[in-house]
Amino acid sequence: MPTPTGLPGASAGEPVRTLTVDGARVTITGPPHATLLDELRAAGFTAAKASCRRGxxxxxxxxxxxRAIMACTALAALVSADVTTAAGLGTACDDLRAAFADHAAFQCGFCTPGQVVRAEAVLREDPHRSRDEITRAMAGNVCRCTGYRQIVDAVCAVAQSRRLAMEAGA
Ligand code: FES
Ligand code: FES
Incomplete structure (x- = not known):
């Protein structure tokens, strides 16, 4: 479990507020303009990757x-709801993780935590989406390696298996 901390340069001993991240209480001491991404990574929640930093x-x-959001576009000071990174999704998305592996939906893996979080949100919102709808819903998550087809294959496979489980009353 990452150690609760704040951003470098924050006022020592003056915690501004706390967030719940992956089930842990995290003290936020960064400046008012700190993004959620900055705070998460400073606190050790590195499953949220920093790349473009501009959404x-x-x-x-x-x-x-x-709800899935890009943490680099949100001011941490304005976040009041619980935050979940890919590392905090737990066993609920083991099927997605397995499908990404089965479908070769990653190579370097840098985009994968964000892809899995987005996919989980997409499937929770509506497990009945078509392949085209899933493709559009995942379109904001860039992958420089795979060409996207494998990612959509993986998400569609999980959508189908979850639909079947729902129909079977599991
Ligand atoms: S790092 Fe947040 S969208 Fe690229
Ligand atoms: S697997 Fe490398 S960027 Fe997506």
């Missing part, structure tokens, strides 16, 4: 109150 790649995607 263009999706590498930093996390759930806030169950």
């Amino acid at each position: 263009e790649c999706g590498a930093c995607t996390v759930l806030v109150g169950g």
Whole structure:
């Protein structure tokens, strides 16, 4: 479990507020303009990747109150709901992780935590999406390695298996 901390340069001994991240209480002591991504990474929650830092790649995607957002576009001071990174999704998305492996949906893996978080949000919102709809819903998450087809294959496979499980009453 990462150690609760703040951003470098924050006022010592003056915690501003706390966030719940992956089930842990984290003290936020960074400046008012600190992004959620900055705070998460400073606190050791490195599953949120820092790449473009301007909302263009999706590498930093996390759930806030169950909704997928790009953490580099959110001011940490304005976040009040629980935050979940890819590392905090737990066993609920073991099927997605397995599908990414089965479909060769990653190579370097840098984008993968953000892709998995986005996919989990997409499937929770509507497990009945078509392949085209899943492709569009995942479009904000960039991958420089795979060419995307494998990622969509993996998400579609999990969508189908979750639909079947729902129909079977599992
Ligand atoms: S690092 Fe946040 S969208 Fe690229
Ligand atoms: S697996 Fe390398 S960027 Fe997506």
